[in-house]
Amino acid sequence: MANVDLEQRDLQAAATSHRGDRVFNRAITAAAFVSLIVLAGIAIFLGAQAVPVFQQLGFGFVTSTAWDLNSDPISVGIFGMLYGSVLLAIVGLVIAVPASLLLSIFIVFIAPKKLASILTNSVDLMAAIPSVILGLWAFYILNPQAAEWQSLLHDYLGWIPFFQNESGNFLGTPFIAGFILAIMIIPITTSVTREVLGRTPPELINAAESLGCSLWTMLRYVALPYGRGGIVGGIMLGLGRALGETIAVFFVLKLVYDTNWYHVIESGGGSVATLIVSRFGEASGPFEVQLLLAAGFFLFLMTLGVNMLANLIVSRTGRLKK
């Protein structure tokens, strides 16, 4: 890549020689750091709101589960919500990861070209549906269907702890919310996985197949190991999306201020983002708004951590390939 080095040196020499260029460079560089400023601004301003909350409530704010501002002293904690966000994301991933892996395997290795491009476009279309529309659809169309599936799960697999339901109410469950999250995760994970699997060198695939590998052995020993990093990163990006999703979950999940540990088909669950939206409209005063801002701070930290990790993994596998 000596060519590029030479050109870069030339560009830099040209850049410093002209006054207009110096102004241009500075303006562009300043704009490039807006993303950093916004990220830092979110951390600082929401963090500043979290400080007084912590001074008053201590670590109980993140380790206890309650939302009662009328008691004295007030008892407020978002552990159930933080845990609920993770539980919903796990349910979403359990549905979405196999589906998107199979989808991308189908698109890359099995489907005829025409069907593959139709499927690719459909998955992109799925990503384009706004979450508020998915929520509307889930509330009126998916809910009755999902209630039926869940009652079947309860009838036939009720002996598994996850599928217990004592209330007989199958609406507003983490399962339905997780299902909606899965519909949002599938396009993200599929597009990354498809790209990564599509980059498997055809020589390797042809060599494996001509040596007598079946589709499964080829996937197991060639394609999947080759794209492993990208697949993991794609799943993490989906996870980040699932943790931050608000409105669609708000429509289908019955928010309860208890920790629903693992009863995925029992009505009631938690989610930080949904807590913020549902309490914001009826907040009793500036202090409750401050509590919600503090909750938002933890949501931000959680999603930022997951996303940074995901991007590191994806970019690292990209680098290895070059």
Place this chain on the structure above:
Amino acid sequence: MTTTFDPASLPSLEQQTKTRPWRQRTTKFDVSVAIAVAVPMMIVIGMFLFSDIPGALVLVIYLPLQMFASGCAAVATKGKRGILDSVIIVNAVGASIFTFVIIFSVLWSLVSKGLKALSIPFLTQNSTYISPSTPLEYGGMAHAALGTLIVVAISALIAVPIGIATAIYITEVRGKAVPYVRFFVQSMSGVPSVVAGLFILTTLILTGAINTSAFAGGLAYAVLMLPTVARTAEEVLRLVPDDLRTGALALGSTRARTVLQVVLPAAKTGIVTAIILGIARVIGETAPLLMTSGKNDATVANPFSDPISTLPVSIFENVAQPYPDAVTRAWGAALILMVLVAILFTVARLLGRNKIK
């Protein structure tokens, strides 16, 4: 007589890799596959029509039945090692059908329920004097559609120049901080929409700097739009051949002129695609607008003074109302929103296609 080896008589290497003799299918294979698909299908249709097993359960039975049948076909044609292949193929087809069903269901319900709400007043009136129980003939979503357009326009005015400048920094200026800038842009694309709303709320609205208004909503949208524009524009600028840059510089053009008069015009359609994808990313976001632009039944044109209704917020307000007409309004607003998104994506696709040619 000597035979000479003539390389030209061989099929080219490319053709050789395309033939892949180990993939040729026999009639036996085709027949087994046809039987393996037809038999479970007939059993399931029979169960559906002639037994009282619930429909959902029949679907649950179908998948393992199909896997079993395909497994048998695999053993018949390829031996034991074909079993896992058949399982993968059946499930992959199943996942594709699942995707199609979901998309079809969403679009069909949007069209069938949304069309009931569409009428001339629905598209031209606002919701002043309209309560959830008012019949459908009165009131409409024009104010919300206008609000969405205003908020999106403001966010585009803010996010597009910054996003493109970020992309120029990465591909043209190539400063020392490029890896860090890319990392921050990628991290920013993961900021949850509700957090973007809280950010604008706590920094600008609660401090009294600006009102709950279209401008505040536009700022929150800009936070979400910036990374999408920056990442797409970066990919587009990378496609501009380096010859153009070096050519312009060799002719004595300055850096700024090279970028503004050569590189950006060369990537014009791609830049438009980046803008459109950025708009499409934010146009349906609801949570940030609940906190920053609020709602208003009247038509508002001033982006700085008053709260303003938008399509996503109008959907949010009308869902789960006990009045069927309010719910129909929500479907109608959702249909308008989806049509806007579809137009944006179609235009982006068409532009993208031209770029490749």
